[in-house]
Amino acid sequence: MLTHLPVLVVLAPLLAAPVAALMRGAFAPWVVATLVSWFSFVCSLLLLAQVSDQGVIVYSMGGWEAPWGIEYRIDFANALLLVLITGLASIVMPYARLSVRHEIGDERSPMFYAAMLLLVLGLCGMTATGDAFNIFVFLEISSLATYTLLAMGKDRRALTSSFSYLVMGTIGGTFYLIGVGFLYVMTGTLNIADLAERLPALSDSATVRTGFAFIVTGICLKLALFPLHLWLPNAYTFAPSAVTALLGATATKVAVYILVRMVFTVFGVEFSFVTIPLSDVLVPLAIVGLLSASSVSIMQPNVKRMLAYSSVAQISYIILGIGMGTAMGLTAALLHVFNHGVMKAALFMALGAVSYRMGGTDLKHMNGLARTMPLTFWAFVIGGLSLIGVPLTVGFVSKWHLILAAMELGWWPVVVVILVGSILAVIYIGRVVEAGFFKEPEDSTRREAPAGLLIPLWILVIANIWLGIDTRLTVDIAEAAAAQLMAGGVVR
Amino acid sequence: MSANTALILSLLIPLIGAVLIALAGRWPNLREAVTLTTAVLLFAAVIRVLMGLNDGEVIGVELVTVFSGLSIAFNTEPLSILFAMIASGLWIVTSVYAFGYMRGTKEKNQTRFYVCFAIALFGAMGVAFSANLLTLFIFYEVLTLSTYPLVTHKGDEKAKAGGRTYLLILMTTSLIFLLPAIVWTYAVAGTLDFVPGGILEGKLDSGAATLLLMLFLFGVAKAAVMPVHRWLPAAMVAPTPVSALLHAVAVVKAGVFTLIKVVIYIFGTDYLADVPYESVAVYLAGFTIVAASCIALRQTNIKRLLAYSTIGQLSYIVMATMALAPFSEIGAAIHIAAHAFAKITLFFTAGAIYVASKKTEITQLNGIGLRMPFTMVAFAVGALSMIGVPPTAGFVSKWFIIAGAFQLENYFVLAVLLISTALNAAYFLPIIFNAFFKKEDVAPAYDHQEAPVSMVAALCFTATLTILFFFFNGPVLELESQIVRGEILNEQ
Structure with missing residues (x-):
């Protein structure tokens, strides 16, 4: 089985999704979704262990060798991503039971869990596969699941936000597909490993360059790089809490991974950063995105929306790391992909608990939270400290590496930008903390959230601190992954 | 018990104490007994570490390796044990004082107060015993965050505004200046360990070294060198025990302590002496001393006056450190102790006056010496020590700083000290004179004598310490002269 x-x-959620959809009530599909997530998580951990032991794993689907069949190829980078996706799914699924009953209702629960499983399937598939067209297939699966899930939000505005993401997401997916088509025309293959081998000889071709442009633009739309981020704040704000937690922590991260895979593996560092000046495009956009999104989040009256803008800012950190085009920058980017997933999921889950008890996530709902819901409040505070990058949290680890990478290049202004971003985070997190700490609660009879929400939440909060101190899992693997990716092409 | 165990215990005791205090919150007497016991045990543990250091035991504990060979590690040396002794020893006195103060003013949320106090002491111990800059930075932030609820303790608009300034300045400077300074040091030196003689020699050109020094100087805003001093007056909205122990001893001394550590163990005084613009730091500190004294002259609120006096006195330490003469380094270390005893006395008296008479302004103090003789005599002792008159502690450290100025023939330092002495006398002596020799302008609203006995006992004790330190400073001197012994030997 281990092979x-x-x-x-990928297969486990694929098989489980229709099963969940056919069930009745809320409990049975929830059990299926939770168990399957846990199963996938265990598989991902074993995969990561295998990669550390044996190096890159190549798996031919159905026994068909690569040019004919589809090949799955697991190295450090996507093994780490798989652990992130399935790990967070394993925490969000148990959390979803109460949250979904409250926000969506029992009747539509089977569809909800089926869509969640399809989302996990799509994300895992994109990550695991070694085939450029297969990525598109899984991208569409995850996107369709996302549109469904977004539309399930309580607020009627969820429908328009879902629709606008559908439009933008489709454009992004189509751009990607057009790009892959161009590459196929030139190389005659869709396999990533073969593409990587054949493309260097064709680097002067205008078709390849156009393909590169289409692919990068399409993915940047999916990962919400400024100024292509406009779909994100509404989508995150109006989605059900559990969906925001999983989506905010993983979906854009997988898009980042696809960007990394394309830029570093398929096209290679030489092509992406020397032939095409990718840094000159990504770095300025990341800087503007970081500063503007952070500033905008300071002014949001809704905390969920504030965190959505903060996500745009945090993705800009990641893009900044990628844009450096060095091993250190890439390490920092991969680290932040993982770490930001852990912290943002915790924050969104804390907000879900607030919404469960207080009926909303506006700043006024946070008033007096330190007294009425202390455990939820402190979870939010720790998540917020992580977002700021205070030592002993995961945020510090990634920020440290990002600054180190910028210093290595002598990019002093970028160092300043990274730090200013932290200060802006102090301000927008500080607003919420102040409201929770000092303001009188609207209704002081409200009690702490139920254990069903608190236990998953606090597991993640503890992970925020644990992984901020014991960084063997994250830093070592991110460094190994960056080394593999920088080596260019494909490690055989 | 080995010294290493004691070292770990001195970190654990305040942390466990915080938990126990929280648990005992419902029973005030028990809670306060736990606070006092924790403080005494902590002091005992620190004494054990000191004995180990004197016996030449090898003291060093490495807790966990975080990443890239950096670890959270602790050790001790003469300077750190001095800081730990002062902070933990004075915590006992402050606790006794706080019981009287908090009950006397009927403050709310007293449990939270004592818990945060214990966590702040945990932060201070961590700063004191940290074996590298990363560990120091972590605990530096712990100290910032744990004191924020103490500053905003009252919870009214003024407290919130003060807290905002406090947090924003301390966080901003530590993230924008201190963090990059640390990462830069790591990038250049490949380590962050505190090593006698420094780790940077020959690794940075002189311009870069000046910039790095400035980043440290302004990054460590807890040392309150202008213009990053504004948080200290803002912190005066806190209850007086907080101002006394934290904003006259633990927090601000953590700042100057960090700077001395950086100068001696990161740069190394020999290397720093070759950096051409290093003296900019001396001028900045000198300017701060004179400017802070001038501002203090115009204050009408007792605690704000003391805050500006603290800013000036802290810069004595910074200036002495940056002067780089062996004697002035010793003077800087001793001034940490001398100023601690005297300034805590002054804050204690300010709080005693407030509790007994509700007076907060200097103009209201006419004739109060007759009603509160013990308090005002203690105030006089503290004030004389600020000015540097024998037989008080302030004279000893000033003696060494002046000796250092002569060693280097640095007449700027000398001039600043003379001007500052005159200004200190100008704002402290009238208060003492008026308190004892002027008649009360208006009869107080109600007849009052001294504050509660626990407060008077505490302030008499620290006043006595201030005087005793003048006569019995031998062991401290001997201990602290070790920090420069190597360099003195080099010169001979």
């Missing part, structure tokens, strides 16, 4: 791990991660 089939790469496909099991």
Whole structure:
């Protein structure tokens, strides 16, 4: 069975999704979704262990060798991503039971869990596969699941936000597909490993360059790089809490991974950063995005929306790391992909608990939270400290590496920008903390959230601190992954 | 018990104490007994570490390796044990004082107060015993965050505004200046360990070294060198025990302590002496001393006056450190102790006056010496020590700083000290004179004598310490002269 791990991660949610959809009530589909998430998580951990032991794993789907069949190829980078996706799914699914009953209702629960499983399936598939067209297929699966999930939000504005993401997401997906088409015309292959081998000889071709432009633009739309981020704040704000937690922590991260895979593996560092000046495009956009999104989040009256803008800012940190085009920058980017997932999921889950008890996530709902819901409040504070990058949290680890990478290049202004971003985070998190700490609660009879929400939340909060101190899992693997990616092409 | 165990215990005791205090919150007497016991045990543990250091035991504990060979590690040396002794020893006195103060003013949320106090002491111990800059930075932030609820304790608009300034300045400077300074040091030196003689020699050109020094100087805003001093007056909205122990001893001394550590163990005084613009730091500190004294002259609120006096006195330490003469380094270390005893006395008296008479303004103090003789005599002792008159502690450290100025023939330092002495006398002596020799302008609203006995006992004790330190400073001197012994030997 161990040899089939790469496909099991993807197959389990694929098989379970229709089963969940056919069930009745809320409990049974929830059990299925939770168990399957846990199963996929175990598979991902085993895969990561296998990669550390044996190096890159190549798995041919159905026994068909690469040019004919589809190949799954697991190295450090996507093994880390798989652990992130399935790990967060394993925490969000148990959390979803109460939150979904409250926000969506029992009747539509089977569809909800089916869509969640399809989302996990799509994200895992994009990550695990070694085939450029297969990525598109899984991208569409995850996107369709996302549109459904977004539309399930309580607020009627969820429908328009879902629709606008559908439009933008489709454009992004189509751009990607057009780009892959161009590459196929030139190389005659869709396999990532083969593409990587054949493309260097064709680097002067205008078709390849156009393909590169389409692919990068399409993915940047999916990962919400400024100024292509406009779909994100509404989508996150109006989605059900559990969906925001999973989506905010993983969906854009997988898009980042696809960007990394394309830029570093398929096209290679030489092409992406020397032939095409990708840094000159990504770095300024990331800087503007970081500063503007952070500033905008300071002014948001809704905390969920504030965190959505903060996500745009945090993704800009990641893009900044990628834009450096060095091993250190890439390490920092991969680290932040993982770490930001852990902290943002915790924050969104804390907000879900607030919404469960207080009926909303406006700043006024946070008033007096330190007294009425202390455990939820402190979870939010720790998540917020992580976002700021205070030592002993995961945020510090990634910020440290990002600054180190910028210093290595002598990019002093970028160092300043990174730090200013932290200060802006102090301000927007500080607003919420102040409201929770000092303001009188609207209704002081409200009690702490139920254990069903608090336990998953605090597991993640503890992970925020644990992984901020013991960084063997994250830093070592991110460094190994960056080394593999920088080596260019494909490690055989 | 080995010294290493004691070292770990001195970190654990305040942390466990915080938990126990929280648990005992419902029973005030028990809670305060736990506070006092924790403080005494902590002091005992620190004494054990001191004995170990004197016996030449090898003291050093490495807790966990965080990343890239950096670890959270602790050790001790003469300077750190001095800071730890002062902070933990005075915590006992402050606790006794706080019981009287908090009950006398009927403050709310007293449990939170004592818990945060214990956590702040945990932060201070961590700063004192940290073996590298990363560990120091972590605990520096712990100290910032744990004191924020103490500053905003009252919870009214003024407290919130003060807290905002406090947090924003301390956080901003530590993230924008201190963090990059640390990362830069790591990028250049490949380590962050405190090593006698420094780790930077020959690794930075002189311009860069000046910039790095400035980043440290302004990054460590807790040392309150202008223009990053504004948080200290803002912190005066806190209850007086907080101002006394934290904003006259633990927090601000953590700042100057960090700077001395950086100068001696990161740069190394020999290397720093070759950096051409290093003296800019001396001028900045000198300017701060004179400017802060001038501002203090115009204050009408007792605690604000003391805050500006603290800013000036802290810069004595910074200036002495940056002067780089062996004697002035010793003077800087001793001034940490001398100023601590005297300034805590002054804050204690300010709080005693407030509790007994509700007076907060200097103009209201006419004739109060007759009603509160013990308090005002203690105030006089503290004030004389600020000015540097024998037989008080302030004279000893000033003696060494002046000796250092002569060693280097640095007449700027000398001039600043003379001007500052005159200004200190100008704002402290009238208060003492008026308190004892002027008649009360208006009869107080109600007849009052001294504050509660626990407060008077505490302030008499620290006043006595201030005087005793003048006569019995031998062991401290001997201990602290070790920090420069190597350099003195080099010169001979």
